[in-house]
Amino acid sequence: MIINITDLLMSDEDIKEVNSYLDMKSIVIEDIEYFFEDKIKINIKLYNLDDAEIEIIGHINAKIKMPCSRCTEYFIKDLDFHFNRTAHLNDIDAIEQEPITDERDIFIDEFNIDINQLICDEIIINFPMKVLCKEDCKGICNNCGCNLNNEKCNCESLDIDPRMAVFQDILKKF
Numbered sequence: 001m002i003i004n005i006t007d008l009l010m011s012d013e014d015i016k017e018v019n020s021y022l023d024m025k026s027i028v029i030e031d032i033e034y035f036f037e038d039k040i041k042i043n044i045k046l047y048n049l050d051d052a053e054i055e056i057i058g059h060i061n062a063k064i065k066m067p068c069s070r071c072t073e074y075f076i077k078d079l080d081f082h083f084n085r086t087a088h089l090n091d092i093d094a095i096e097q098e099p100i101t102d103e104r105d106i107f108i109d110e111f112n113i114d115i116n117q118l119i120c121d122e123i124i125i126n127f128p129m130k131v132l133c134k135e136d137c138k139g140i141c142n143n144c145g146c147n148l149n150n151e152k153c154n155c156e157s158l159d160i161d162p163r164m165a166v167f168q169d170i171l172k173k174f
């Protein structure tokens, strides 16, 4: 999705709002491909600031399939966040002379904003590194590898703190 901001720059109106759904299949973050479960809901407000700057205030809601950090089972993570950034409009004369060096503004090309690029950028920045399928996820047994949310194993005694194990040995003698 490309948004042209010429009207925002030319008119007296200093705000342009975009409410939409982006249809993206997946996103690659650190060599891992994550799939979106649904369309990405976006709300973006563009403000025309002085000095060739556009302030972008956005809200993103995406549903991503990702593995639980504790039990490794895939689940659908609701990614919901706000972002705020300022984009610098490129001086057209300057573009012809030198390549764009500021990577953060790569989504903006003259008077077009590449919304998909911007949203991907923001999802990468806001991507949670540790997620749990549920708050009280029991994880995986360190000993036999079973998912403790679904089954019980008999490794329990091995999980005991060594100091407690000594105590347990003493108890066994009685």
Ligand SMILES: [Zn+2]
Pocket: 068, 069, 070, 071, 072, 073, 132, 133, 134, 137, 138, 139
């Ligand atoms: Zn889990």
Ligand SMILES: [Zn+2]
Pocket: 141, 142, 143, 144, 145, 146, 153, 154, 155, 156
């Ligand atoms: Zn076990």
